[in-house]
Amino acid sequence: MCLEIKLSLLRRLAFLVAILLQSSLLQAQDLEPRRWTHLPVGLNVAGVGLASSTGDILFDPALLIEDGTYEVSVAALSYVRAFDLFGKTARLDVVAPWAKGRWEGLLNGVDTVVHRQGMTDSWIRFSVNLYGAPALKGKEYMQYVTQNQNNTTVGAGLTVIAPVGQYSSDYLINLGNNRWTFRPQLGVLHQREKWQFEMTGSVFLYQTNTEFWRGGTRKQNPLWFLQTHAIYEITPQWWTSLSLGYAYGGRSTINGQAKEDDSRTLLMAWGLGYNFSRTQGLKISYLRSRTHISVGSDTDSITLAWSYRWIN
Numbered sequence: 291m292c293l294e295i296k297l298s299l300l301r302r303l304a305f306l307v308a309i310l311l312q313s314s315l316l317q318a319q320d321l322e323p324r325r326w327t328h329l330p331v332g333l334n335v336a337g338v339g340l341a342s343s344t345g346d347i348l349f350d351p352a353l354l355i356e357d358g359t360y361e362v363s364v365a366a367l368s369y370v371r372a373f374d375l376f377g378k379t380a381r382l383d384v385v386a387p388w389a390k391g392r393w394e395g396l397l398n399g400v401d402t403v404v405h406r407q408g409m410t411d412s413w414i415r416f417s418v419n420l421y422g423a424p425a426l427k428g429k430e431y432m433q434y435v436t437q438n439q440n441n442t443t444v445g446a447g448l449t450v451i452a453p454v455g456q457y458s459s460d461y462l463i464n465l466g467n468n469r470w471t472f473r474p475q476l477g478v479l480h481q482r483e484k485w486q487f488e489m490t491g492s493v494f495l496y497q498t499n500t501e502f503w504r505g506g507t508r509k510q511n512p513l514w515f516l517q518t519h520a521i522y523e524i525t526p527q528w529w530t531s532l533s534l535g536y537a538y539g540g541r542s543t544i545n546g547q548a549k550e551d552d553s554r555t556l557l558m559a560w561g562l563g564y565n566f567s568r569t570q571g572l573k574i575s576y577l578r579s580r581t582h583i584s585v586g587s588d589t590d591s592i593t594l595a596w597s598y599r600w601i602n
Contacts, residue, residue, distance in 0.1 A: 321559050321577060323519035323531045326445045326479040326488060328423040329372035329379060330431040330601060337368040337597040345579075345589035347395065358395035360587075364388070364410070374425035375418050383415040389465050408456030410465045417447030417475075427601070441481045449473040449492075459501045469499040469508075486521040494540065506545045513540030513553060527566070533559040554582040571597050 340363075347358030366387040373380055390407035422443035426434050451473070455466020475492035494513040502508040517535035524530060535557035542549045561575035577591040 320515070321517055321533050321535045321557050323488060323521050323533055323561065324486070325417070325447075325490065326419060326423075326443050326477045327486070328419065328435065328441075328443060328481075329381060331372055331374045331379065331425050331427040332601045333370075333372040333599065334602065335368075335370040335597050335599050337370075337595055339366045339368065339593060339595035340364070341366075341591055341593040343589055343591040345587050347393075347587050358393075360391060360393045362389055362391035377425050378418050378420060379423040379425045380416070380418040383417075384412070385414075386412040391465070393463055404463050406456065406461075406463060406465050408465055410455040411451050411467055411471075412454050413449055413451040415447055415449040417445055419443050419445040421445075439481065439483050443479045443481070445477050445479075447475045447477070449475065459503055459505065462503065467499065468501055469497045471496050484523040486519075488519040488521065489517070491516050496540075502544065509543045511539055511541045514538045517557070527564060529563045531559075531561040531563075533557075533561070535559075552583065553586065555586060556580050556582060569599050571599070573597075 343360075343362045343364070345360055347360065364387050366385055368383070368385045370384075371382045373382070387410045388408065389410045391405070393404045393406075395402055422441055423445075424434065449472075451467075451471035453466055453468050453470060455464070457464045457466035457468040459468075472495045473492050474495075475490055477488065477490035479486060479488040492515050494515065496510040496512075499508040515535065515537045517533060519531055519533045521529060521531040537553045537555045537557070540551070540553045542551050557577060557579045559575055559577040561573060563571060563573040565571040573593075573595045575593045575595075577589075577593070579587070579589045581587060
């Protein structure tokens with residue numbers, strides 16, 4: 291194969307791997323239940339999470355790229371604070387992840403491997419429950435929850451993803467995206483005794499990356515994401531959840547040329563949580579994502595998280 295054709299294939303590999311893998315990891319991290327749960331004012335939750343994700347990358351056959359796979363391990367620190375905002379319950383979420391990954395595939399029959407480790411993009415989320423979750427604490431909160439076991443909450447939020455992850459325009463694959471992303475969201479939660487049914491709709495709005503691979507420019511259309519969860523309280527210590535999500539859109543334009551990288555991905559997850567004291571809890575979850583078009587990625591992820599809670 292001549293050098294010019296090789297470089298062309300490598301460029302297309304870079305575009306697709308960066309787009310598909312970063313999108314998949316972001317969606318996997320996002321399919322999380324109980325984001326609209328009514329919390330007492332003054333609650334703080336600090337957490338540590340570990341995740342392992344593997345997957346297959348599916349390319350257009352014309353690219354001559356086969357058997358694309360990846361393995362990524364992620365460790366993340368998180369913090370949540372619930373507070374009073376004009377009589378409504380609001381919360382602030384902060385997540386800072388670190389990742390180590392290995393990407394492998396056959397490029398025209400030649401095995402190619404890439405390793406990366408370092409910080410990925412961090413994010414901060416502000417949300418407020420606009421209806422059905424008054425700002426309460428202590429005995430007032432406990433009395434309200436006891437008397438309103440059938441209740442509906444409506445909330446709105448905004449997530450800002452900061453480009454602090456490891457990034458270099460010289461690399462084919464990066465852990466960061468080198469751009470700001472803004473994600474407005476609207477959600478509803480219905481509590482019915484031991485059951486919670488939750489739905490969130492959101493859209494990812496991407497800024498332009500003017501330092502894409504080798505000085506290129508990458509723009510991306512909005513990515514729409516809908517997720518729904520069913521949560522059941524088995525006992526006061528145990529709870530479980532089933533989740534579904536669907537991502538649509540997000541086509542990229544590289545140096546003015548539109549790419550065939552639209553996302554049509556179905557995500558499914560199961561979670562199990564255990565509160566082994568008033569202040570500490572564990573959660574394990576499994577997430578599976580499958581693309582519904584001929585290009586994209588199929589992933590499987592397992593997450594283990596520990597949290598510590600206190601009120602001030």
